[in-house]
Amino acid sequence: MSVVVDSIKENPVEEFLRTDRLPHVWCTGCGIGTTVNCFARAVKECGIPLDELAIVSGIGCTGRVAGYLKLDSFHTTHGRPIAFATGLHLANPKLKVVVYSGDGDLVGIGGNHFIHAARRNLDITVILLNNFTYAMTGGQVTPTAPLDSIETTTPYGVFEENFNLPHLAASCGAVYVARWTAYHVMQVKKAMVEALNKKGFSFIEILSPCPTIYLRRNRLGSAIDELKYYKEHSVIQHGADTREVGITVRRPEKIIVGKFVDIEKPDYLTAMNKHLSEVLGDKYVRWGE
Amino acid sequence: MAEVKCITADPKGVLTGVHYMDGNHAACEGALAAGCRFAAGYPITPSTEVVERFSARIPLVGGVFIQMEDEIASSICLQGAVWAGLKAMTVTSGPGMSLMLEHVGLAACLETPCVFVNVQRGGPSTGLPTLPGQADMQQCRWGSHGDYEVIALSPSTVQECFDFIIDAFNLAEIYRVPVFFMMDECVGHMTEKVVIPEADKIKVVERRYTSKPPEEYLPYKPDPDLVPEMVKAGDGYRIHVTGLTHDEKGYPVINAQAQHEMVWRLVDKIEKNAPKIWRYEEEDIEGADVVVLSYGISARVALKAIEMAKERGLKVGRMRLIVVWPFPEPRVKEIASKVKAIVVPELNIRGQIAREVERIVEGTCRVMRVPHAGGTVHDPERILDAIMEAVK
Numbered sequence: 001m002s003v004v005v006d007s008i009k010e011n012p013v014e015e016f017l018r019t020d021r022l023p024h025v026w027c028t029g030c031g032i033g034t035t036v037n038c039f040a041r042a043v044k045e046c047g048i049p050l051d052e053l054a055i056v057s058g059i060g061c062t063g064r065v066a067g068y069l070k071l072d073s074f075h076t077t078h079g080r081p082i083a084f085a086t087g088l089h090l091a092n093p094k095l096k097v098v099v100y101s102g103d104g105d106l107v108g109i110g111g112n113h114f115i116h117a118a119r120r121n122l123d124i125t126v127i128l129l130n131n132f133t134y135a136m137t138g139g140q141v142t143p144t145a146p147l148d149s150i151e152t153t154t155p156y157g158v159f160e161e162n163f164n165l166p167h168l169a170a171s172c173g174a175v176y177v178a179r180w181t182a183y184h185v186m187q188v189k190k191a192m193v194e195a196l197n198k199k200g201f202s203f204i205e206i207l208s209p210c211p212t213i214y215l216r217r218n219r220l221g222s223a224i225d226e227l228k229y230y231k232e233h234s235v236i237q238h239g240a241d242t243r244e245v246g247i248t249v250r251r252p253e254k255i256i257v258g259k260f261v262d263i264e265k266p267d268y269l270t271a272m273n274k275h276l277s278e279v280l281g282d283k284y285v286r287w288g289e
Numbered sequence: 290m291a292e293v294k295c296i297t298a299d300p301k302g303v304l305t306g307v308h309y310m311d312g313n314h315a316a317c318e319g320a321l322a323a324g325c326r327f328a329a330g331y332p333i334t335p336s337t338e339v340v341e342r343f344s345a346r347i348p349l350v351g352g353v354f355i356q357m358e359d360e361i362a363s364s365i366c367l368q369g370a371v372w373a374g375l376k377a378m379t380v381t382s383g384p385g386m387s388l389m390l391e392h393v394g395l396a397a398c399l400e401t402p403c404v405f406v407n408v409q410r411g412g413p414s415t416g417l418p419t420l421p422g423q424a425d426m427q428q429c430r431w432g433s434h435g436d437y438e439v440i441a442l443s444p445s446t447v448q449e450c451f452d453f454i455i456d457a458f459n460l461a462e463i464y465r466v467p468v469f470f471m472m473d474e475c476v477g478h479m480t481e482k483v484v485i486p487e488a489d490k491i492k493v494v495e496r497r498y499t500s501k502p503p504e505e506y507l508p509y510k511p512d513p514d515l516v517p518e519m520v521k522a523g524d525g526y527r528i529h530v531t532g533l534t535h536d537e538k539g540y541p542v543i544n545a546q547a548q549h550e551m552v553w554r555l556v557d558k559i560e561k562n563a564p565k566i567w568r569y570e571e572e573d574i575e576g577a578d579v580v581v582l583s584y585g586i587s588a589r590v591a592l593k594a595i596e597m598a599k600e601r602g603l604k605v606g607r608m609r610l611i612v613v614w615p616f617p618e619p620r621v622k623e624i625a626s627k628v629k630a631i632v633v634p635e636l637n638i639r640g641q642i643a644r645e646v647e648r649i650v651e652g653t654c655r656v657m658r659v660p661h662a663g664g665t666v667h668d669p670e671r672i673l674d675a676i677m678e679a680v681k
Contacts, residue, residue, distance in 0.1 A: 018529065021540060051525040056369075067529060067541065072522040074372065075531035075541075076365060077395050083362035087369025087377070088522060090353045091327055095373065095523050116358040276348045285301075285351035 013040035016050070018070045025064055029223025031182030031208030032062055032129055036069070038185055039100070039127070042192030053096045054088055056081040058110060060136045061210075062102035062129040079110030082117045085124050093123070093269055093288030096196065103130040104142040107163055111143070118172035118201045123267040125195045125202045128165065131210035139213035146250050150217050164246030169203040170261045176202035177242065177261035182209060183230035184257065191259065200267040207247075207255065218250060230255065293463050298322045298491035302350050308483045312476040313338035315450040315483045316406060317346065320378055322451070322485070323458035324493050325404070326352030327377035329366035331359055331385060334418040335474040336408035339380040364389035368401045372530065374496075374521040376458055378404040382474075383412045386425055386432070394433030396467035397555060398532050400509070400517065402496065404457050405429075406470040408477040409585075409636075411663035421474035422663030423585055424637035429469040430614050436552045438559035440566060441469035441614040443585040447481035453611065459494035460566065464558060465516050471613065473636065475586040475666060496521075503527070508539040509551075515558035563615040570609040577606030579679045580624055581632045582646060584610040586666055591634050594672035603680055613642065618649050625650035630679030634659035634672045655679060 017040070026032050043053060050071055057066035059078035066073040072095075076084045081099045089097040099106070106114050106128050117124065133151055134140040141151040141158055144165065148157040169177045176198040178191040188206060195202035209215060209226035220226065229251060237245075238258040245256040266274065269288055276284045302321035310318075317339045320328070326347070330340040344354040352375070357363040360381055367377040381389060386407050396403055409425050411417030429441050440460050444453045454470050461468040499506050499518035503526045511517045517537075520526040533541035534548050559566070574580060579598075581591045588609040598605045608624065610617070625631060631654060633643035638660035640647070647656045657675040661667050 018540075051527065052523055054522045067531065070527050072527055073529045074369075074522075075529070075533065077391055077532055080361065080365045080392075083357065083365045084369040086355065086357070086362070087327065087329060087366040087371075088373045089369070090355060091370035091373035091375040091377070092521075092523055112358050113362055116362075272353075280348055284348050287351065287353060 012044070013037055016040035016043065016070055018068055021068055024068055026061060027212040029209060029211040030061070031131070031206070031223070032065065034182045034185060035127070035129060035188060035206050035208065036065055038189040039192055042189045042196060045189070045193050046196045048096050048196065052094060053098065055098050055100055056085040056088065057099070058101040058105035060102040060105045060134065061131070062100065063105055063136070065100040079105050079108065080113060082106065082110060082113040082124070082126065086117060086122055089122060089124050090269065097124045098196070099124060099126045101128065103128060103132065103144040104134040107165060107168065108143050115168070115172045118169055118174045118203070120268045121173055121175060121200045121265055123199055123201070123269065125198070127192070127204050127206065129206050129208045130165065131208045131214055133210055133214040135210050135213050139217055146247055149214075149250055162248065164242070165205045166245050166260050167242035170242045173201065173265070174203045174261060175200035175263050175265050178203070178259040179205040179207070179245065179257050181207040181230035181234060181255070181257060183227045184234070187257070194259070194262070198262075200265055220251065294495040295492050296495055298488040298493050299324060300488035303488040303491060304485050305487050306485055308485060309480060310447065310483055311338065311478050311480045312444070312447045312450040312472060313408065313478065314342050315447045316454050316470065316472065317342040318485060319451040319454035320404070320458065321346060321350060322488070322491050323376065323455040325376045325378050325458060326350070327367060327370035327375040328354050328379065329357050329363040329370070329377070330354075330380050331357055331363050333382045333385045335410055335477050336380050336382045336406065338477070339406060339408070360385035360388035361391065364392035364405070365395060367403055368392065368396055368399065371401050371403050372522050378406060380406040380408070382408050382410050383416060383422070383425055384414065386428065390428070390432040393439070393467050394435055394437065395532050397433065397437035397439065399530050400465040401467070402461040402465050404454070404461055404468050404470055406454070406472065409471065409473040417664050419474065420664045421586060421636055421666065423473055423587060423635050424641065424663060426471065426613060426635070426637070426641040429471060437555045439467050439469060439614060440464065440559065440612065441471050442611060443471045443613050444476055445585055445589045445609065447476070447479055448483050450476060451483050451485060455491060455493070459492070462494040462496050463516070464562065464566075465497065465519065466559065471585065473586050507537040509535060510537040511554060511558070514562060515554055559615055566612055566615055567617040567620070568612040569617055569620070570611060572607050573604075574606040574608065574624060576604055578604045578629045579632055579676050580606045580608055580628050581634065581672065581676065582608045582610070582621070583634050584613055584642065587634045587636055590666045590669055591672050593669035594676060597669060597673050598676045603676060605676055610642070616645050616649070621646060621649050622653070625653040628654050630655035630657050632657045632659060632672065632675045632679055634661070634667050634675070636661050636663045636666070638662050
């Protein structure tokens with residue numbers, strides 16, 4: 001048994017966690033915690049000093065991530081973490097600012113902030129957990145829910161078109177866009193490392209099982225079934241045309257995952273400093289350098 | 290208890306001299322003098338000149354202006370900037386203010402020191418974009434859901450747009466609350482002489498940063514004046530801040546006890562400190578039969594009515610609210626016990642401040658509303674009518 005005790009002591013991500021807040025609120029089989037583990041390992045690998053890293057979440061199950069990470073962490077309002085992160089980043093560009101939230105939060109109520117932050121190419125990282133539902137409130141339809149999904153507010157199935165998030169991010173101007181699933185822990189960690197090191201608006205969509213609500217209500221089996229599905233049906237296509245990666249139906253034959261976009265473009269503050277220096281010359285007080 | 294730490298203004302932000310400018314521009318210069326180095330906003334008449342000027346000035350001073358995608362974004366973006374260590378404001382008018390209310394509640398709950406400027410126009414809805422109103426006075430106090438308190442100031446002159454917005458920033462820092470700067474279209478667009486003093490004559494309150502080490506610091510443990518000390522992101526304290534009901538550690542606690550403690554403190558830190566916050570101007574109260582109580586542009590129009598009443602031999606005093614919320618209840622009560630009536634002209638028709646006066650005086654004297662739906666200022670004759678009626 002001493003082996004077990006030692007391994008707990010040596011938990012490599014413990015220093016990232018507010019252990020005094022455990023146990024967490026997430027259900028057994030939920031993918032959020034898995035990705036938080038990936039995130040902690042990614043931060044460690046990047047070597048970002050923890051005091052210079054800030055995390056911002058909105059509302060919902062994934063919105064609780066900020067509350068468990070032992071970082072400067074901000075649990076804000078529904079849909080608005082990117083707008084909060086905008087102020088945090090611009091006021092102190094030395095901070096590494098990460099937004100970690102769910103699909104309903106970031107592209108439902110918060111869609112406007114998402115598209116504009118990507119357009120501005122703000123130097124922030126956005127990690128979006130997509131479980132196809134507003135899980136915290138009991139499973140209402142989100143803008144990512146595929147056709148025919150059963151949600152509490154679409155009891156006869158979804159008939160609206162949903163968002164293709166990598167395409168949304170890419171077409172709005174994101175310089176880094178990747179999609180993985182909660183099954184792909186090594187790839188998720190690697191993508192997080194790349195995103196954290198990327199200058200500009202980096203975006204990772206992570207498909208994540210919600211066994212309590214989405215999977216159960218849609219009779220898609222357990223969390224394990226979902227992870228097996230991710231394993232067997234994910235097709236890695238780095239550089240895929242993001243127009244082609246939409247998830248339009250439940251359990252499609254293939255889910256295209258990978259790194260779709262990784263381009264160079266001046267981020268907001270770089271562009272601001274360059275432009276205002278050119279226009280105003282020595283009168284301009286350069287910001288954040 | 291953390292002392293209020295005052296410094297003098299950073300000269301980079303102070304445009305010392307005698308100027309001829311409008312209230313919106315003066316408010317911008319006041320904000321810069323107060324140390325505001327971040328503004329997030331969205332265009333809306335009649336307030337836009339404040340951020341137009343800020344966007345031109347801040348690159349020369351050092352700081353950031355960002356035009357956000359909407360007012361919802363603006364009203365939380367500025368709070369991110371505050372938690373990163375800057376002083377920040379947003380600027381809007383009625384329809385934009387309605388969108389910002391969610392984050393007035395967030396600022397109250399997180400105790401984010403920040404300033405919301407509302408250059409009031411006629412409402413409801415799109416209303417009168419280019420014409421004045423004073424119909425958001427209760428909105429700024431109660432507009433977001435839940436129990437909390439705010440501070441609100443109301444300037445009557447262009448000089449006061451400069452002077453009082455500095456006070457607004459200072460009060461935000463002292464009490465860690467959202468402070469409303471309740472202008473109106475007239476004050477915002479009126480052009481007058483403004484004297485901007487030397488930077489070393491301008492008093493600026495510093496943020497209440499803690500001196501405690503991280504292991505001893507609790508983000509929401511209040512000082513004896515009920516206001517907690519602050520840190521900013523990146524200082525190594527690794528704080529958690531949430532809009533959920535929280536304890537002194539800042540951790541969410543979802544029960545009645547935590548709610549009781551947090552909400553009562555958010556209200557008490559303003560109510561119990563109110564005597565230090567109240568601010569008003571009085572004239573000829575002693576021996577008056579009638580007192581005209583007003584604020585903002587209406588207080589200025591009332592001067593003419595008071596002059597006309599005095600020409601008729603009436604004994605009329607005046608009280609002008611500079612800080613509207615918290616409301617100077619004891620003083621209004623005291624005045625009510627000495628006069629026949631209090632006349633309250635304002636550019637709204639439901640008596641947003643008159644109602645507060647009525648509640649406080651409890652029938653001790655008459656309270657005469659002088660309602661006006663907005664779109665212009667009162668005809669002083671109508672205020673005079675109310676004064677004449679009051680002394681009958």
